[in-house]
Amino acid sequence: MSFGNIIRALAGPVLAFASAAVFGQGNQVNMAKGVTEVGAEIYDLHMLILWICVVIGVGVFSVMFYSIIYHRKSRGHEPAQFHESTKVEIAWTVVPFLILIGMAVPATSTLLEAYNTDDAEIDILVTGYQWKWKYEYLDENGENVSFFSNLSTPQSEIYNSQTKGENYLLEVDEPVVIPVDTKVRFLLTANDVIHSWWVPEIAVKKDAIPGFINEAWTKVPEQGIYRGQCTELCGAYHGFMPVEVHAVSREEYDAWLAAKRADKVAQAAAASQALSLDELMAKGEAVYNAQCMACHGMNGEGGVGKAIAGSPVALGDIGRHLDVGIKGVAGTAMQAFGGQMSDVDMAAVITYQRNAFGNNTGDIVQPSDVVNHKKG
Amino acid sequence: MGDHHHGPAKGLSRWLFTTNHKDIGTMYLWFSFAMFILGGAFAMIIRAELFQPGMQLVEPGFFNQMTTLHGLVMVFGAIMPSFVGLANWMIPMMIGAPDMALPRMNNWSFWILPPGFLMLASTLFMEGGAPAFGWTFYAPLSTTYAAPSVTFFIFAIHILGVSSIMGSINIIATVMNMRAPGMTYMKMPLFVWTWLITAFLLVAVMPVLAGAVTMMLMDIHFGTSFFSAAGGGDPVLFQHIFWFFGHPEVYIIILPAFGVVSQIIPAFSRKPLFGYASMVYATAAIAFLSFIVWAHHMYTVGMPVAGELFFMYATMLIAVPTGVKVFNWISTMWRGALSFETPMLFCIGFLVLFTIGGFTGLMLSIAPADFQYHDTYFVVAHFHYVMVAGAVFSMTAAVYYWLPKWSGRMYNENMGKIHFWVSFIGFNITFFPQHFVGLAGMPRRIPDYALQFADFNMMSSIGAFIYGASQILFLYNVIATIVSGKRVTDDRVWDGAEGLEWTVATPAPYHTFEVPPAIDPTPAHG
Ligand code: HEM
Ligand SMILES: [Cu+2]
Numbered sequence: 001m002s003f004g005n006i007i008r009a010l011a012g013p014v015l016a017f018a019s020a021a022v023f024g025q026g027n028q029v030n031m032a033k034g035v036t037e038v039g040a041e042i043y044d045l046h047m048l049i050l051w052i053c054v055v056i057g058v059g060v061f062s063v064m065f066y067s068i069i070y071h072r073k074s075r076g077h078e079p080a081q082f083h084e085s086t087k088v089e090i091a092w093t094v095v096p097f098l099i100l101i102g103m104a105v106p107a108t109s110t111l112l113e114a115y116n117t118d119d120a121e122i123d124i125l126v127t128g129y130q131w132k133w134k135y136e137y138l139d140e141n142g143e144n145v146s147f148f149s150n151l152s153t154p155q156s157e158i159y160n161s162q163t164k165g166e167n168y169l170l171e172v173d174e175p176v177v178i179p180v181d182t183k184v185r186f187l188l189t190a191n192d193v194i195h196s197w198w199v200p201e202i203a204v205k206k207d208a209i210p211g212f213i214n215e216a217w218t219k220v221p222e223q224g225i226y227r228g229q230c231t232e233l234c235g236a237y238h239g240f241m242p243v244e245v246h247a248v249s250r251e252e253y254d255a256w257l258a259a260k261r262a263d264k265v266a267q268a269a270a271a272s273q274a275l276s277l278d279e280l281m282a283k284g285e286a287v288y289n290a291q292c293m294a295c296h297g298m299n300g301e302g303g304v305g306k307a308i309a310g311s312p313v314a315l316g317d318i319g320r321h322l323d324v325g326i327k328g329v330a331g332t333a334m335q336a337f338g339g340q341m342s343d344v345d346m347a348a349v350i351t352y353q354r355n356a357f358g359n360n361t362g363d364i365v366q367p368s369d370v371v372n373h374k375k376g
Numbered sequence: 377m378g379d380h381h382h383g384p385a386k387g388l389s390r391w392l393f394t395t396n397h398k399d400i401g402t403m404y405l406w407f408s409f410a411m412f413i414l415g416g417a418f419a420m421i422i423r424a425e426l427f428q429p430g431m432q433l434v435e436p437g438f439f440n441q442m443t444t445l446h447g448l449v450m451v452f453g454a455i456m457p458s459f460v461g462l463a464n465w466m467i468p469m470m471i472g473a474p475d476m477a478l479p480r481m482n483n484w485s486f487w488i489l490p491p492g493f494l495m496l497a498s499t500l501f502m503e504g505g506a507p508a509f510g511w512t513f514y515a516p517l518s519t520t521y522a523a524p525s526v527t528f529f530i531f532a533i534h535i536l537g538v539s540s541i542m543g544s545i546n547i548i549a550t551v552m553n554m555r556a557p558g559m560t561y562m563k564m565p566l567f568v569w570t571w572l573i574t575a576f577l578l579v580a581v582m583p584v585l586a587g588a589v590t591m592m593l594m595d596i597h598f599g600t601s602f603f604s605a606a607g608g609g610d611p612v613l614f615q616h617i618f619w620f621f622g623h624p625e626v627y628i629i630i631l632p633a634f635g636v637v638s639q640i641i642p643a644f645s646r647k648p649l650f651g652y653a654s655m656v657y658a659t660a661a662i663a664f665l666s667f668i669v670w671a672h673h674m675y676t677v678g679m680p681v682a683g684e685l686f687f688m689y690a691t692m693l694i695a696v697p698t699g700v701k702v703f704n705w706i707s708t709m710w711r712g713a714l715s716f717e718t719p720m721l722f723c724i725g726f727l728v729l730f731t732i733g734g735f736t737g738l739m740l741s742i743a744p745a746d747f748q749y750h751d752t753y754f755v756v757a758h759f760h761y762v763m764v765a766g767a768v769f770s771m772t773a774a775v776y777y778w779l780p781k782w783s784g785r786m787y788n789e790n791m792g793k794i795h796f797w798v799s800f801i802g803f804n805i806t807f808f809p810q811h812f813v814g815l816a817g818m819p820r821r822i823p824d825y826a827l828q829f830a831d832f833n834m835m836s837s838i839g840a841f842i843y844g845a846s847q848i849l850f851l852y853n854v855i856a857t858i859v860s861g862k863r864v865t866d867d868r869v870w871d872g873a874e875g876l877e878w879t880v881a882t883p884a885p886y887h888t889f890e891v892p893p894a895i896d897p898t899p900a901h902g
């Protein structure tokens with residue numbers, strides 16, 4: 001990077017900040033106002049305390065700088081020798097205390113509101129996995145709909161071989177969909193380590209902890225796409241498990257849910273059909289890139305996980321390969337993917353691993369093989 | 377007593393076997409500076425990776441190792457030992473004692489530190505890499521899901537803990553038993569007071585930390601399930617135990633810094649500290665409150681609302697004694713005769729920036745607002761304002777202030793001032809924008825980020841390189857002073873300096889106060 005670029009790099013943010021401070025645009029410098037009622041309350045609380053701090057700060061720093069300017073030895077100022085004054089000391093203990101009470105009152109009411117998860121119309125179970133989210137729409141009749149939501153930003157953008165898109169690192173393959181004007185309750189838990197589910201604009205941040213079920217809620221008044229991220233360090237790819245919420249009209253939501261249900265049925269049916277090698281490879285590549293690449297590498301060269309290129313498992317017995325894919329390898333980062341994807345996807349990704357990266361086994365694994373393998 | 381007037385031994389054995397508080401203090405100070413450079417190097421790697429969006433230099437897993445080691449090395453290797461070093465040098469000289477109460481233990485508490493950190497640093501070269509679970513090492517990421525090197529991390533923490541506990545016992549024993557006749561508690565310099573209270577905090581919470589890592593060890597190797605939900609354990613329990621140590625820990629870091637600032641500001645204001653007694657009480661109040669606020673780090677774990685409210689109110693209360701401190705320092709400056717030598721500049725820098733950190737602390741204490749701040753860069757900005765501009769600035773001020781007494785030579789004032797201004801500006805370029813990206817939604821501990829955070833991150837990285845480079849100037853200035861600085865002849869060094877340490881010869885002889893000094897019986901501070 002040349003000197004000129006560095007100057008520009010420095011000047012850019014300074015100008016951006018100055019303009020943002022003056023016009024309130026450009027780089028975001030403040031908390032998202034949020035679209036929900038609780039979000040707006042939190043924002044107001046934040047601004048209230050910020051301004052109280054600014055006012056106190058200006059007062060305190062003015063006294064200090066007055067002293068720095070006028071009470072200098074170099075100006076010949078003679079030091080006074082006063083010290084201790086019970087009156088002043090009581091004042092600067094009691095006044096801050098009263099200000100704190102003034103802050104505690106609105107803080108308490110906002111907190112109680114944020115904690116009130118009663119009367120939710122929809123319950124969504126959110127489970128954190130290393131490094132993706134699973135959403136399960138709980139249904140009274142047991143017809144739950146569930147799916148995984150993975151980062152959809154391609155590795156080529158992350159590793160700078162392709163221009164980064166607008167929603168770089170904040171986009172997923174399958175967003176969580178909720179209807180507007182409806183109280184939605186999130187039940188949060190995790191499968192492995194602690195994660196934290198955060199969407200700034202709907203003001204929900206709650207830890208997802210293995211063995212616990214936490215609750216949070218929202219009621220979104222405006223249709224739109226709201227993006228967030230995991231905010232609890234959860235391992236190597238903690239920075240790569242975003243949240244994407246689509247708030248849609250009630251009708252759209254119902255249609256979406258119905259389509260998801262139909263999908264589930266279709267998938268079960270698809271599991272009994274045979275697919276061609278080309279079909280499996282195309283599907284398998286997509287699944288691999290979304291689910292396996294983070295650990296096994298863009299070219300199957302390995303990373304957190306072992307190399308797939310030339311892997312004795314991928315080149316060896318199909319049953320063993322299915323075993324690893326479906327049940328994982330206990331005690332390692334290699335999870336049991338059997339419960340995390342459809343049988344079609346599993347068949348596709350196993351086929352892909354056996355034929356990509358120079359593993360030209362020519363083997364085809366059909367969805368029915370996966371079904372049979374699971375039966376044992 | 378006559379044959380006790382000997383100088384230091386020659387060669388390496390002087391340092392290996394020394395029981396002299398000044399030698400041990402010196403070793404602590406150099407060791408902590410070395411750790412500061414090491415932790416700083418990790419920080420430079422972090423900031424270089426975050427210079428632009430996208431992965432450029434390191435892999436995400438290694439990035440996490442860097443953030444983890446940076447935090448651990450700075451907290452346990454740089455800041456804490458530096459203040460122990462300062463305590464070793466100054467406490468005996470401030471209370472008129474010939475040495476620390478337990479000199480042999482003193483030697484031990486220092487000498488187990490280097491092996492402890494060697495063990496921690498060696499994890500970088502182990503299979504699976506160094507610890508990558510953050511300096512807060514939340515389970516189960518640090519147990520079931522950790523690299524095998526975690527066991528070495530656990531032992532390293534044990535060693536550092538033992539060293540800290542021995543160091544604090546020594547300080548408590550020294551302050552309680554070794555004061556010169558007439559040096560009553562309420563005559564002790566504030567630095568001694570703040571360290572006495574800090575030492576009690578350390579003795580209280582380091583064993584808790586030791587308990588936490590031992591439970592981890594059991595979970596990892598001996599089949600227990602303290603923190604594993606699958607075995608009936610509780611991952612949140614880990615956080616309660618950690619923060620029961622962790623919050624007092626942040627005051628362990630800042631109280632001695634308060635002490636330093638309370639020595640230096642009166643000296644360069646040529647005016648006594650405004651409210652000595654209220655400063656002592658405020659320190660004690662902060663120490664007490666620090667035990668009942670720990671769960672403000674856990675507002676999002678899903679505590680019952682009553683717990684949430686309790687911890688919020690208790691945390692807000694800390695602002696009161698903290699405010700008392702700031703008001704006191706400013707009243708001390710008010711109508712003094714101020715001059716701005718480097719130690720004073722760093723103290724004023726401390727005052728401004730620590731106050732900003734206190735304000736963000738107050739904002740973070742508001743539980744519902746913290747739902748938005750928690751685990752974002754806003755928190756990173758907060759704690760760097762209190763830990764770097766608080767603890768590190770005050771430590772730097774202390775070195776400039778007492779270095780002439782230690783070495784008998786004066787540092788280069790111009791270079792000191794340049795060091796201050798470059799540090800001050802570099803620090804703010806680094807950390808002020810982090811408030812913005814945090815509020816705008818950037819989580820902490822991520823190796824790559826969304827595009828809207830790019831400008832401020834680049835700014836932050838540039839600031840970090842500036843701040844980092846300015847420390848080289850500091851190192852140079854200190855070495856140049858020791859080797860060839862102008863000799864100081866005046867025992868008092870600074871015309872406004874008060875305290876027994878300024879009554880001994882300059883440079884301070886190897887043994888001081890073998891005969892207790894006479895203490896003025898009139899109340900010193902009031
Ligand atoms: C007015 C006094 C202070 C208050 C009210 C305060 C409050 C808080 C709160 C509520 C948090 C948790 C934020 C979060 O994770 O969401 C926090 C974090 C932190 N504070 Fe403070 N704080 C104060 C002063 C200090 C001081 C003096 C230090 C140390 C010198 C300090 C060091 C830290 C650190 C290291 C963290 C982050 C720990 C981590 O998660 O890694 N704070 N503070
Ligand atoms: Cu995470």
Ligand SMILES: [Cu+2]
Binds near residue numbers: 669
């Ligand atoms: Cu705390």
